[in-house]
Amino acid sequence: MGPVQAGAVVLAQQPVEPPPIEYAAIAPVLLMLTAACVGVIVEAFLPRHQRWSVQVGLSLLTLVVAGVALGAYARGAGTGLTTLAGTIAVDTPTLFLWGTLLALGFASILLIADRSVEQGGAFVAESDASSGSSGLGASSGLSASSGPARGATADSSAPSPTMTRATAGVSGMRTEVFPLAMFSLSGMMVFCAANDLLTMFIALEVLSLPLYLLCGLAKRRRLLSQEAAVKYFLLGAFASAFFLYGLALLYGYSGSVKLAAISEATAGSDRSDTLLFAGIGLLVVGLLFKASVGPFHAWTPDVYHGAPTAVTGFMAACTKVAAFGAILRVLQVALEASSWEWHYVLWTVAVLSMLIGVVLGLTQTDIKRMIAYSSIAHAGFLLVGAIALTDRGLSGTLFYLLAYGFTTVAVFGVISLVRTSEGEATHLSGWAGLAKRSPLVAAVFTFLLLALAGIPMTSGFMGKFYVFSAAVTDGMVPLVVIALVASAAAAFFYLRVIVLMYFNEPAADGPTVSVPGAFTTAAITLGVVVTLLLGVLPTLAWNWANVGGFVS
Amino acid sequence: MTLLLALILVPLVGAVVVGLLRGTDRAAKLTALAFSLAELVIAAAAWGGYDPAGPRMQLTSSVEWIPAFGIELSFGVDGIALVMIAVIALLMPLVLGFSWGERLPRGRTHGGFFSLLLVEQALTVAVFAATDVFVFYVLFEIMLIPMYFLIGGYGGPRRRYAAVKFFLYSFLGGLIMLASALGAYAYAVEVTGQGTFDWATLTRVLGQAPTSVQVWIFLGFFLAFAIKAPLVPFHTWLPDATEQAPIGVVVIVVGVLDKVGTFGFLRYSLPLTPEASQLLAPLVLVLAVIGVLYGSLQAYGQTDLKRFLAYVSIAHFGFMALGIFAFSTQAMVGAASYMVNHSIATGMLVLVVGLIIARGGSTRIADYGGMSGVTPLLGGMLLVAGLSTLSLPGTNSFVSEFLVLIGSFPTRPVYTILATVGMILAAVYVLWLYQRVMQGPVSGDALVGAAKGPGATADPNTLSRPGGRHAVIGDLGPRELGVLAPLVVLVIGLGIYPEPMLDVITPSVEATMSEVGVTDPVAPQGGN
Numbered sequence A: 001m002g003p004v005q006a007g008a009v010v011l012a013q014q015p016v017e018p019p020p021i022e023y024a025a026i027a028p029v030l031l032m033l034t035a036a037c038v039g040v041i042v043e044a045f046l047p048r049h050q051r052w053s054v055q056v057g058l059s060l061l062t063l064v065v066a067g068v069a070l071g072a073y074a075r076g077a078g079t080g081l082t083t084l085a086g087t088i089a090v091d092t093p094t095l096f097l098w099g100t101l102l103a104l105g106f107a108s109i110l111l112i113a114d115r116s117v118e119q120g121g122a123f124v125a126e127s128d129a130s131s132g133s134s135g136l137g138a139s140s141g142l143s144a145s146s147g148p149a150r151g152a153t154a155d156s157s158a159p160s161p162t163m164t165r166a167t168a169g170v171s172g173m174r175t176e177v178f179p180l181a182m183f184s185l186s187g188m189m190v191f192c193a194a195n196d197l198l199t200m201f202i203a204l205e206v207l208s209l210p211l212y213l214l215c216g217l218a219k220r221r222r223l224l225s226q227e228a229a230v231k232y233f234l235l236g237a238f239a240s241a242f243f244l245y246g247l248a249l250l251y252g253y254s255g256s257v258k259l260a261a262i263s264e265a266t267a268g269s270d271r272s273d274t275l276l277f278a279g280i281g282l283l284v285v286g287l288l289f290k291a292s293v294g295p296f297h298a299w300t301p302d303v304y305h306g307a308p309t310a311v312t313g314f315m316a317a318c319t320k321v322a323a324f325g326a327i328l329r330v331l332q333v334a335l336e337a338s339s340w341e342w343h344y345v346l347w348t349v350a351v352l353s354m355l356i357g358v359v360l361g362l363t364q365t366d367i368k369r370m371i372a373y374s375s376i377a378h379a380g381f382l383l384v385g386a387i388a389l390t391d392r393g394l395s396g397t398l399f400y401l402l403a404y405g406f407t408t409v410a411v412f413g414v415i416s417l418v419r420t421s422e423g424e425a426t427h428l429s430g431w432a433g434l435a436k437r438s439p440l441v442a443a444v445f446t447f448l449l450l451a452l453a454g455i456p457m458t459s460g461f462m463g464k465f466y467v468f469s470a471a472v473t474d475g476m477v478p479l480v481v482i483a484l485v486a487s488a489a490a491a492f493f494y495l496r497v498i499v500l501m502y503f504n505e506p507a508a509d510g511p512t513v514s515v516p517g518a519f520t521t522a523a524i525t526l527g528v529v530v531t532l533l534l535g536v537l538p539t540l541a542w543n544w545a546n547v548g549g550f551v552s
Numbered sequence B: 001m002t003l004l005l006a007l008i009l010v011p012l013v014g015a016v017v018v019g020l021l022r023g024t025d026r027a028a029k030l031t032a033l034a035f036s037l038a039e040l041v042i043a044a045a046a047w048g049g050y051d052p053a054g055p056r057m058q059l060t061s062s063v064e065w066i067p068a069f070g071i072e073l074s075f076g077v078d079g080i081a082l083v084m085i086a087v088i089a090l091l092m093p094l095v096l097g098f099s100w101g102e103r104l105p106r107g108r109t110h111g112g113f114f115s116l117l118l119v120e121q122a123l124t125v126a127v128f129a130a131t132d133v134f135v136f137y138v139l140f141e142i143m144l145i146p147m148y149f150l151i152g153g154y155g156g157p158r159r160r161y162a163a164v165k166f167f168l169y170s171f172l173g174g175l176i177m178l179a180s181a182l183g184a185y186a187y188a189v190e191v192t193g194q195g196t197f198d199w200a201t202l203t204r205v206l207g208q209a210p211t212s213v214q215v216w217i218f219l220g221f222f223l224a225f226a227i228k229a230p231l232v233p234f235h236t237w238l239p240d241a242t243e244q245a246p247i248g249v250v251v252i253v254v255g256v257l258d259k260v261g262t263f264g265f266l267r268y269s270l271p272l273t274p275e276a277s278q279l280l281a282p283l284v285l286v287l288a289v290i291g292v293l294y295g296s297l298q299a300y301g302q303t304d305l306k307r308f309l310a311y312v313s314i315a316h317f318g319f320m321a322l323g324i325f326a327f328s329t330q331a332m333v334g335a336a337s338y339m340v341n342h343s344i345a346t347g348m349l350v351l352v353v354g355l356i357i358a359r360g361g362s363t364r365i366a367d368y369g370g371m372s373g374v375t376p377l378l379g380g381m382l383l384v385a386g387l388s389t390l391s392l393p394g395t396n397s398f399v400s401e402f403l404v405l406i407g408s409f410p411t412r413p414v415y416t417i418l419a420t421v422g423m424i425l426a427a428v429y430v431l432w433l434y435q436r437v438m439q440g441p442v443s444g445d446a447l448v449g450a451a452k453g454p455g456a457t458a459d460p461n462t463l464s465r466p467g468g469r470h471a472v473i474g475d476l477g478p479r480e481l482g483v484l485a486p487l488v489v490l491v492i493g494l495g496i497y498p499e500p501m502l503d504v505i506t507p508s509v510e511a512t513m514s515e516v517g518v519t520d521p522v523a524p525q526g527g528n
Helices: A002-013 A023-045 A048-076 A092-113 A126-138 A151-155 A161-171 A177-191 A197-215 A222-254 A259-267 A273-290 A299-306 A309-334 A336-362 A367-386 A391-415 A439-453 A459-473 A477-503 A518-536 A539-545 B003-020 B025-049 B079-099 B110-129 B133-142 B144-154 B159-192 B199-207 B211-228 B237-244 B247-257 B259-272 B274-279 B281-301 B305-325 B329-360 B376-389 B396-408 B413-438 B445-452 B460-464 B478-496 B499-516
Strands: A080-083 A088-091 A418-420 B058-066 B071-077
Touching: A023 A048, A023 A080, A023 A088, A023 A092, A023 A177, A048 A092, A048 A177, A088 A092, A092 A177, A092 A309, A092 A391, A092 A518, A092 A539, A177 A197, A177 A309, A197 A222, A197 A273, A197 A309, A222 A259, A222 A273, A222 A299, A259 A309, A259 A336, A273 A309, A273 A336, A299 A309, A299 A367, A309 A336, A309 A367, A309 A391, A336 A367, A336 A477, A367 A391, A367 A439, A367 A459, A367 A477, A391 A439, A391 A459, A391 A518, A391 A539, A439 A459, A439 A477, A439 A518, A459 A477, A459 A518, A459 B159, A477 B144, A477 B159, A518 A539, A539 B058, B003 B025, B003 B058, B003 B071, B003 B079, B003 B110, B025 B079, B025 B110, B071 B079, B071 B110, B071 B133, B079 B110, B079 B247, B079 B259, B079 B329, B079 B478, B079 B499, B110 B133, B110 B144, B110 B247, B110 B259, B133 B144, B133 B159, B133 B199, B133 B259, B144 B159, B144 B247, B159 B199, B159 B211, B159 B237, B199 B211, B199 B259, B211 B259, B211 B274, B211 B281, B237 B247, B237 B305, B247 B259, B247 B305, B247 B329, B259 B274, B259 B305, B259 B329, B259 B499, B274 B281, B274 B499, B281 B305, B281 B413, B305 B329, B305 B396, B305 B413, B329 B376, B329 B396, B329 B478, B329 B499, B376 B396, B376 B413, B376 B478, B396 B413, B396 B478
Parallel strands: none
Antiparallel strands: A080 A088, B058 B071
16 A cells, blocks of 8 residues: 555645546547436436437437547547547547447447337336346246246246237336447447556446346346346456456556556566466456457357347447457557467467357357357457457458448347247248248348358458458468358358248248338448448448557 | 440349349340340450450450559450350350240249349359459359359259358358468568559569469469369369259359359469469369369269269360360360360250250159150250260360360370370260160150159140150250250351361460460470
8 A cells, every 4th residue: 555655645745737638539438428427317307208219319419429529530630649647549440449339339229229120119118127127036047048038027926928018018118228328338439449457447347237237128038138137247247357357467567557558568578477478368368258259258149149139239249349449459559569479379269269150150040149159250350350460450350340340230130120929030940931021131131141251242251351361461371261261161151041031931920020110220221331332342441440550 | 434344234234124124024034135135246246356466455444442452443355254255145145045934943033033144144254354363253252142042042952952062162262262362462562562463463473473382372273263163072062053053054054154263274373373383283184184084984874964964064174174284385275265165065965955854854864765756856956965075076175175185195195195085985975875865765754754744735645655755745946946056056167167266265375375484395396
């Protein structure tokens, strides 16, 4: 406690000089946080029937305004600056990531706001809230994989499913999801701009805690949803602990939590490498967990499966962006000098992630779990770009994140449309012959799957091309060859869905495709248009992603 | 806009128009045919405007696409690409004509079928026309998608398996090729400080690269092309695809799509990595000769007509690979003209077999016998196609096969002698097929039982009479004759007078030879 006391003494003696703050630079984050707080107040004071429209309007408007503020600032911004006493770095990658997050957030909020596909919205209704939590307590011992988990409501004294549906239409969904999502987004924005590890940790918590809650709010299949939330929370807590422990060790090694100071310390010192290695290891594990890179992926399939589909889309797209933004910054700013120490470790992790994603993805029979494993494989591809410590690697990874995010949001948008009377038909067998019933939805989904598989003329291919070309230029040819073979193998499970949709006869009592409401239509259209546009004219986004590196 | 861009865009526009036609199926069919005939006219004009003595690439055009990586949407043709584009333009109206009355799986329309065929045509033309390695790769992969839907949507009972297998094989090969293209790009960055995917620049830069670099790049491209033009260990997708795909699609697969592989050897493998090509030529030659012998023996042993077609093609692709990697002008001209002649001869064979299957309703060879007595014209057509397939002198294939063998002998005598055995085997499998299907007494379930099946037009009573062969199956109709007649003309015409085609091909082959940096072993003066 010695240094702290000494510091307090110094503070007491000298007039406090507040650090200068570049308000224009961090305006998007401030706007988002303000809107989230206002959302909480709205929740407390507005009458129930007005909340939904106010929350949706507030969220979407804030995202647009924040985007405009970001654009206005980016126009005149130089190579970047640090502000808030060096804890936040607003450089060109940050601006790109923020723009990506705001745009993906916009699409995700559209998905979340939809109330026409699922009557009243996909989230637990107001009247259900108490029964939901008691259901968790009463049935926590049940296995969630046993069918469509209606057991939760049957176990407790909650209303029957039919009643749930009936009341849902009246009372609407819990509108807390909007401020929660906004808080989470703000956390993500800070996460990928954080210039010291402590800020990064706090941002990690700000982005994670609302996500844990959001996962548990599904109106249907409550047990599955709540299991997902608990799993995500427990494993996420572990990951946070890893991150914090690694942070502490790195602090012990370098005497600072600032990324730049860590970089200096690693560049040339005779300090104990044990602290450094253990610190890097633990820190990176925490980050890889958030990015759902295998072998730290165990939560991904369950959480993607259990969470409400709109939230899964939000999580899959935005969390991936934020986590890889942070990974890129930590690797390039703090750990570049020690890259030879960890390079082959992450090389191996990337291969493992691709293998796990592809091999386990091949065996899945549920479309949401399949996309979850696909996201693990994609995390491996992204890591290939992230460990190519060059400008091309950085901008390639940024482009990939943008491309992947939009495709993923649209994928989950489409998944939410294919339904039976029981809810979403996520089992693959339900998708048989979809092209006969709804050719447009099948065509859109096929296009998105081809983008995930990385077929040319889609953004998915351009992302892979940028990332892999950077890796080849950086001398990682074997890794790229492995990644390309993994891409080919992954193509199989996307093709399998296309085969199902086009070349199989529909089942007699198969699911139907709901007519999407304006919100979902907008989100899917946005995702598809961006996927196509970035595939045909990648230069649009590439020029933006390729303007400069990190500052610290 | 150059004629070449028109050649790419016309089928594409046609596909959209046909796809949007919501009226009758007949209107869609006629529109598709009109567009394919327009394409043929433009192709003829492009051929007419091509100057064999002119620059290496003609009808060029270029638009910037991804400047950060030096990628341009650039197109242009040399003689080899031009003749291949002409072949596609020629085959497409015939395929449409053939598929006019094809019975499609339930719920499918001819409009959708023809629309996909036109898309495939546009993409294949573009693949042959691309002069940017990146653009070539992009088209090489996208080309798979319409074909995937053509096989998977309109094929036989195991079409899903065949379509996925086809797609995954080609996709994997393409991705490995992408690794090589990225390697070539990275090497260009290292040497010139400026990345590019331009074919001409990469040829110049990589030609000077050390052999070790070239070998890796060669192997990536080679794998993609060896899968595409199936060389033997990589061929297993083709029999499945031909067995399951509708006949019209089979013509496109073996006639055009597979040629992208041999074309890739000529345009990309040899000029980009000349040293590695020569160093690793024995590897390719071994695979080529194995392909010739294995394909021939398999063709001989097949009990299924459509799988027979696949193995015939595999044997012929062996000849082409032999001609390309023998490194003599004569053999290479032979191989390049074989690409055209194989499309014509095998295309005709596939169509004739399709007509046989349409009559018998079965793909098993054992279900046929003595057909020429019933359908003499069809029998004659099978004979013409078969004789061209076995390279009888006077047919078009003979010219090419002879050039390949005579050109390869001075440089690669052992491989050539082994491949010559393939010529004998070709005679065996073709004549054996002809004998089983056409000769002898009318027999086999398909012919005798045809009238019993659903959709039969003949009176079942006529069959119960011994020798009641006349009423069962009709001979070629006017539409079918119209489809086959141009091919007969070409088979014989190009067999007797191949000069127009060879004149276009030869300068491009000579340019390729000089890019590889080899000279013909036999001096023109005959000094030796």
